[in-house]
Amino acid sequence: MTTGARAGRAALVAVLAVAWVAAAWLLYRSTVPDDLALPHVDVDAVFGAAAVARAERYERFLDINWALGELAVLIALAVFALRGARLVRESAAGPVGTGMLLGMVGLGLVWLVRLPFALTSLWWQRRHGLSEVGYLAAVFGGWLELAGTFLAIAAVLAVVMALARRLGSWWWLPGSVVLAAIATALVFVQPYLATLEPVHDQRVEQAFRTFERAQGVAGIPLRVERVSDRTSLANAYAFGLGPSRRVVLWDTLLDGRFTNAEIDVVLAHELGHQSSDHIPRALGWLTLFLVPGALVVMLVTRRRGGMGQPQSVPLALLAVVVLGVVTAPAANLVSRRMEAEADWKALETTRDPAAARGLFRRFGTTSLADPSPPAWAGLLFGTHPTLADRVAMADAWQSRHPS
Amino acid sequence: VLEQLRLEAQPGDEVGAVEERRPADAAPDRLGRAHDVVARERIAAHTAIVDSRAPQNAKGVTTADHEPGAAGQDATPSVPRLHPVALHVDDDLGRPRLLVAFRPLLVLPHLCWLALWSIAVVPAVAIAWGSAVAIGRVPEPLHRFLAAFTRTAAHVSAFLHLVGRHYPGFLGREGSYPVDLTIAPPAPQRRLGVLARLVLALPALVLACFYAVLFAVVGVLGWGAALVTGRMPSGLHDLGAAALRYEAQTAAYVLLLTGRYPDASPKTDAPTPVEER
Numbered sequence: 001m002t003t004g005a006r007a008g009r010a011a012l013v014a015v016l017a018v019a020w021v022a023a024a025w026l027l028y029r030s031t032v033p034d035d036l037a038l039p040h041v042d043v044d045a046v047f048g049a050a051a052v053a054r055a056e057r058y059e060r061f062l063d064i065n066w067a068l069g070e071l072a073v074l075i076a077l078a079v080f081a082l083r084g085a086r087l088v089r090e091s092a093a094g095p096v097g098t099g100m101l102l103g104m105v106g107l108g109l110v111w112l113v114r115l116p117f118a119l120t121s122l123w124w125q126r127r128h129g130l131s132e133v134g135y136l137a138a139v140f141g142g143w144l145e146l147a148g149t150f151l152a153i154a155a156v157l158a159v160v161m162a163l164a165r166r167l168g169s170w171w172w173l174p175g176s177v178v179l180a181a182i183a184t185a186l187v188f189v190q191p192y193l194a195t196l197e198p199v200h201d202q203r204v205e206q207a208f209r210t211f212e213r214a215q216g217v218a219g220i221p222l223r224v225e226r227v228s229d230r231t232s233l234a235n236a237y238a239f240g241l242g243p244s245r246r247v248v249l250w251d252t253l254l255d256g257r258f259t260n261a262e263i264d265v266v267l268a269h270e271l272g273h274q275s276s277d278h279i280p281r282a283l284g285w286l287t288l289f290l291v292p293g294a295l296v297v298m299l300v301t302r303r304r305g306g307m308g309q310p311q312s313v314p315l316a317l318l319a320v321v322v323l324g325v326v327t328a329p330a331a332n333l334v335s336r337r338m339e340a341e342a343d344w345k346a347l348e349t350t351r352d353p354a355a356a357r358g359l360f361r362r363f364g365t366t367s368l369a370d371p372s373p374p375a376w377a378g379l380l381f382g383t384h385p386t387l388a389d390r391v392a393m394a395d396a397w398q399s400r401h402p403s
Numbered sequence: 404v405l406e407q408l409r410l411e412a413q414p415g416d417e418v419g420a421v422e423e424r425r426p427a428d429a430a431p432d433r434l435g436r437a438h439d440v441v442a443r444e445r446i447a448a449h450t451a452i453v454d455s456r457a458p459q460n461a462k463g464v465t466t467a468d469h470e471p472g473a474a475g476q477d478a479t480p481s482v483p484r485l486h487p488v489a490l491h492v493d494d495d496l497g498r499p500r501l502l503v504a505f506r507p508l509l510v511l512p513h514l515c516w517l518a519l520w521s522i523a524v525v526p527a528v529a530i531a532w533g534s535a536v537a538i539g540r541v542p543e544p545l546h547r548f549l550a551a552f553t554r555t556a557a558h559v560s561a562f563l564h565l566v567g568r569h570y571p572g573f574l575g576r577e578g579s580y581p582v583d584l585t586i587a588p589p590a591p592q593r594r595l596g597v598l599a600r601l602v603l604a605l606p607a608l609v610l611a612c613f614y615a616v617l618f619a620v621v622g623v624l625g626w627g628a629a630l631v632t633g634r635m636p637s638g639l640h641d642l643g644a645a646a647l648r649y650e651a652q653t654a655a656y657v658l659l660l661t662g663r664y665p666d667a668s669p670k671t672d673a674p675t676p677v678e679e680r
Contacts, residue, residue: 087499087501087502090499090502090568091569091570092571092572092579092580092581093570093572093573097572097573105505109501147508147511150511151511151512154512158512
């Protein structure tokens with residue numbers, strides 16, 4: 001490579017790095033006051049020592065089970081990366097079709113390896129009365145979802161390999177943009193594919209419309225998802241983009257265990273995600289993670305001829321899973337920041353810190369969520385602030401609004 | 404566009420590669436019953452089936468099938484005449500368990516692709532039907548298009564039901580898959596037969612439904628057996644091949660690729676007797 005070409009490449013990388021940092025800074029902004037100091041919360045006093053001990057025991061088991069499962073997946077994919085390329089001779093589908101085959105086989109392998117750990121996790125949840133899913137249903141009930149994942153990985157590999165065959169080692173740049181576009185399309189379509197029901201509770205519907213006006217958004221449908229036949233856990237979520245935006249409550253949230261004021265906090269929290277554009281911003285973060293991620297995959301697979309060759313696919317799968325584990329703390333940090341912003345918006349909207357505290361305390365018992373998990377668990381699994389931090393935020397909001 | 408993306412290897416690559424890459428332990432399969440389908444194709448009685456891939460023989464099949472004059476010139480009227488849609492099986496019985504376990508999921512991209520393709524097939528068949536009624540034959544480009552669709556569907560079906568070992572391609576090129584469908588070039592068809600094609604096809608379609616059930620049973624039993632042993636039982640393999648052949652011939656008849664009625668005989672090793680038009 002000539003000096004000029006090297007300088008050009010270095011300049012491009014520098015421009016991309018500056019653009020990355022600027023975009024990350026824009027996406028990281030939050031309406032939570034920067035000077036907000038969270039007071040210390042005595043978890044035993046707030047949640048009850050016995051409940052905390054039970055939640056700790058429950059969650060540590062799941063954490064360790066998950067970690068062992070991921071370790072098994074990494075080992076299986078490492079073996080697949082070493083030996084999977086021989087499956088190329090089992091295909092008559094050309095390079096891209098064969099790459100799709102290897103990707104789907106790798107995914108199937110991951111599903112198989114994770115299965116015993118998923119069943120162990122289910123056993124633990126059933127033991128604690130949090131799940132009513134049968135073991136057979138856990139194994140065979142998710143075929144539709146698995147089929148969707150198989151199709152998705154085949155489509156992604158078709159795009160990536162076609163680009164790699166056309167653009168050589170530069171596929172990662174347009175490839176990450178195309179993948180982000182596919183993810184955006186899926187996020188947009190997802191609400192139209194979900195089986196949801198309208199809310200029959202007039203009070204909940206009216207409260208939701210009131211909060212909509214307060215947060216400056218309008219016309220977002222509120223829906224209910226029926227999950228009570230599978231789990232007793234209570235939850236809610238916001239999803240979709242533009243006209244497909246939805247806020248969804250699990251029917252377990254409306255089964256009488258939560259007060260109206262607590263349900264209002266949930267409504268305002270989920271609306272906070274929509275009014276703060278968290279879903280488009282999450283897609284922005286995804287793009288920011290995809291660009292360097294695709295670059296790493298390109299570099300890793302170069303020795304096997306690049307992503308244009310099906311032999312590279314098993315190695316690429318391993319690289320993607322390793323990247324997922326390595327970047328999990330950063331991704332969780334971003335997620336926690338968005339959740340904290342939604343909590344803050346819920347407090348600003350409902351102006352009811354007592355209800356927020358009550359809601360989070362109740363989550364400690366109904367979901368057996370550890371109010372104050374160890375740092376390593378927070379780094380690896382903490383997509384939401386800890387319950388202790390969420391109670392502390394309600395306290396902090398109240399101290400700023402003494403009336 | 405698909406060719407530009409190189410979804411498929413170059414024509415002929417796959418077969419050669421498969422032959423070269425066949426594991427050393429595949430040899431006994433060639434002596435087993437399941438490979439009778441392959442082996443018998445190489446004996447004298449089946450020379451025509453094998454050779455029909457060669458241009459001169461393909462032409463010969465077409466002449467014999469579709470030109471009454473040519474058939475009439477035949478010195479021996481009892482000489483068996485081949486069906487214009489023939490199934491060739493050149494595969495072994497080994498089935499890697501990892502590919503067996505997820506087989507129904509692995510064909511999902513093909514099923515989506517075939518569903519998209521079928522959107523174009525419907526108007527293509529309508530045009531082919533109109534052309535055949537008007538001029539007595541299906542135009543060559545339409546025939547090629549419909550033949551590729553039928554062949555791809557056969558490849559995918561073979562893989563799904565474990566009659567085929569290898570992962571199939573997407574474009575349905577002849578010779579690109581070890582369980583392959585040879586479809587003779589377009590030939591004159593009786594206008595009346597074309598006009599009433601769907602009605603005439605009803606008995607074949609009913610029988611095809613039975614074959615489809617049989618094929619599904621073969622697939623399920625073969626899946627279980629191959630998952631345990633890593634091999635497709637030869638009997639199931641042959642039964643599946645027979646079902647596949649009938650399904651393909653029925654599809655070809657309905658899609659106007661041939662005027663010959665599907666051969667209902669379950670035997671895959673006997674050429675169809677001459678049927679004078």
